[in-house]
Amino acid sequence: MSAVLGIILTLSSCQVQARDAVATDETFLMDTIVTQTVYGPNSSIIIGEAVDLMKDIEKTYSSYLDSSIISEINANAGVSPVPVGEEERNVIKRCVEFSEQSDGLFDLTIAPLVKLWNITGDEPHIPTEEEIAAALPLIDYRNVIVNEEKSTVYLSHPDMELDFGATVKGYAVQKVLELYRQSDIAGGILSLGGNVAAFGKKPDGSAFRTGIRDPHGTAADYFAILEMSDQVIATSGAYERYFEQDGKIYHHILNPLTGYPCESDLLSVTVVSEDGLLCDYLSTMFYMLGKESVVSHLNENSYSLIALDEQGKIYISPRIMEHFTLLDSSPYVFADQTGRKD
């Protein structure tokens, strides 16, 4: 073998190794466990960049960190507009639009109610009627004034507050998906508390697969598997963040009209799309709206749905059926109009 050929062979075997190299990571962020698996060159560097990106997003959108832009906007409610970057302005603007579209069922100013119930905190409790009555008038997305020209955000009533709990994880996985796309990795998958993004393929050419959580099981129990490529999914349900008092479950998706956790005839809703922020908003909103609304939106162009109702029936958009595998162990079955378990 000539020296030159030897060098070429060595180089190409390095490249093969690099493309097949895998890095994995588990980190705690945004009050949940975040896992990544990335294949290809520089996989561990990309994983580190993704973690930094998600930390930055948490620092910007968390209302629990005093230094965040959101805390600054909240602290200036009824006082003065706060300058924000273009990126933050667009996220806030889209969340105002989501609030409009849902007629305020989803409302980015839900924070006073979220804080009152403190369901994800250390001491969740049922607020008094008076406390709820005092919080409800503060919740109104129409009082979020986004000034495009000056790039400011102003909450026009004192004590109003923004909350991005229903959307920030979807936004974060979207930004990581964009990072994966711009890198030279072969493929990667990120899971952030019910929000998943997948890019590319595994080295053997197969698609990334993610489990759809069994709402009656533990965090490791799935009833179905979904194949993903260049997509994002978000799942919402009442099974993870809740507390129980006198035999009743109080969960973290709150109805801004009543002030109480929303009643839903669904156990979970999964939204699949190419837009992480939209996915996360829709999963929360469809959970609140319930089965009838899911059934009438199964054929949308910009997203697909998988919902599980209280009777254990699955409703699924026909166009993702070929990527969906119901596990043999699943106690749930397809609802009649979408086919049968085979």
Ligand code: ADP
């Ligand atoms: P998770 O955070 O468990 O993934 P969701 O995406 O469904 O679940 O978001 C739930 C969070 O959204 C709550 O913890 C709260 O911060 C916020 N939230 C609750 N109710 C509403 C609502 N009606 N509109 C907007 N945000 C909400």
Ligand code: MG
């Ligand atoms: Mg959500």
